[in-house]
Amino acid sequence: MPPLRFVNVTKRFGKVLALERLSLDVSDGEYLCVLGPTGSGKTTLLKLMAGLLVPDEGSIYFDDDLVNDVNAQDRNAVYVPQRYALFPHLTVLQNVAFGPLARGKSASFSMEIASKTLDLVRLSSRAQALPNELSGGMQQRVALARGLASGARLLLLDEPLSAIDARLRLDLRHKIRDIVKQSGLTAIHVTHDQDEAMSVGDEVLILKNGRIRDSGHPRRVYRRPSGIFVTNLFGGASFFEGIVDNTVGETALVSARGLVIQAPSRMLTLTSPVVLAVRKERVRLSTNPPPDMDNVFEGEVRSIRFLGNSREYVIRLSNGDSIVSRNFAEGEPEFKVGDMILVSFREADVMAFEYPPQGLSKELEIA
């Protein structure tokens, strides 16, 4: 039974529609990542769950009980804000013990829970320190410990890692997930970082302008995204505008400003304008024509981006469009800027979408 359910929830701030008829189910023990650009309604969603905001329309249920009008402190949920908001004059231990104390637990019980939780986030040795004596990463772990110690079953994490250095963020994101799972909690984790969402979420939910654009297992959302915006936000791709010229069996021939791209014909209708998308890692580069490739085009290497574990090549095709290829091979780059090479990808790796009413560039806009 889902511990958390939204049914057609709408929230307005004056004339601004922050969330529009949003429905979702979060099951017990789930780690849900909510991904969306700035202003998409992520924080509003969390605050509605926490009871810090009241919906204008719709219903919010916890364990099948309607909680629209239940105060924050009476919900089984705790909101961990983006900036840690620790009490500067209290020690780390006292900060963590604050939640249970505020809920009326005894001092000894609260202290015991607090020290156990600090153990979990590996900060026992700093229990007597004041917050400003700790690094940002440590303070974030204290904030997390405070959330955990509150005894709430639903943990609401608002960009918990955004104030932390990129390298430490990698370590901490796995740590937070492990702690949530070990403690058997349900977590909603809001982020604008798609890598973070992909790597820690059991499920992801993608928001834009207060509406859900897609939700599901990260692998499903990546492989079969609901639309152009989601494709771009969740993994990125190269996009092509075209028109369906012909269909031959399962194959559609799409003419894209002078190139003919083979795409799966499913859902495509003749003469309709479409947008095609190809993920970076599905694009192959070679000097000789590759076998078994449905789409092969000539192009010029325009730039090479070193990303550590991989390299991205930006290739300009003969029609002026760009395509990006991501390669995990080590060593020196295979090609140089200016080289003429062959770009290839399989028909099965082409995603096709209806042409968006407001144009492609509008649909790709992030914020």
Next chain:
Amino acid sequence: MPALDITGVSKTYGEIHALEDVSLRVEDREYVCIIGPSGCGKSTLIRCISGIEQPSQGEIYVDGKSVKRTLIEDRQIGYVFQDIALFPHLTVRDNLAYGLVVRRTPTKETRTVTNEMLGLINLRDRSRSYPNELSGGAQQKVAVGRAIATGAHLFLLDEPLGALDAIVRAELRYELRKLASDLGLTVIHVTHDQEEALSIADRVVIMKSGRIIEVGSPAEIYHNPKTLFTANFVGEANLLEGRVANVENGLCTVDLGGHLLNLPIHRFKVGERVVIMIRPESVELTPQAEKGWIGTVKQVTFLGSLNRYVIDVGRINIISEVSTKEHSTGFGVGESVSLLLKEDSVTMFQYPEEGLEKEVALE
């Protein structure tokens, strides 16, 4: 002539040594990224270059001239911060023109330069907008344009993309880099984002505790780091402790707690404690074979263009990243796999005196 020469710069605040004996040459038109954990001194260093702070010791030369006695406003340095500091009551055009107007540039020239900037930052159609009508990315482009409009050639960028959404940040960094190349600017760009640094810098500077600990091209820093700290800080790394068991015919045999690895590395002696570093993408996985290093898949994380595996090999875990390029099904949790470490991708270090954990600590 180097655009910038920093020699022996230290900066102390009371007891705190924010910078200790920092020396760095930045060539004309070079794009240098400085990375390091919070508190490593990277921001203090560029504050010293800009003139906002005075070094306690050492000298800074711009185009061969010491800037010790040059006021901030006379240093001809463009400075862009993380917090986007545009004038909210001025349009994009007027924000861009601001520096020129302050310098009493003739109106006609100001208009020409401002038009040019609008084109460079691709915001011609937004010239009459106010900052709060623009996205964060567009606002930061205006801040960069405003700095360029002043005619400076040396630019200090302190986390210029830090306040932006991840995906916007990734796009804007390439735009920024292209702008710098096209205009022949010399740039020092401070960031906490390793990927940002690797993808746009000519050279990367790694700082830790007020010191520069390593300088190199992005590929050198990533593939052949000189220190364990860098190995761990830039990208993910498997750091495996071991001991040299044998050295023979140019091959060094390292005992990784039972598993033996032969490496074409010289300079180590039998019995020496070592740490070997291998990147996750250099650990290949195959279905379990008879021989070799066998492990069990403990965790699989789908990361879009790759799968990340945590492999339990007994005492320790090894992380492997495998491209999802081919339509392979990959491995599942609990499955036995053979690990193949690409030997030429292994870097070996002496075991650090204060222990591995301390050596690579980020905080």
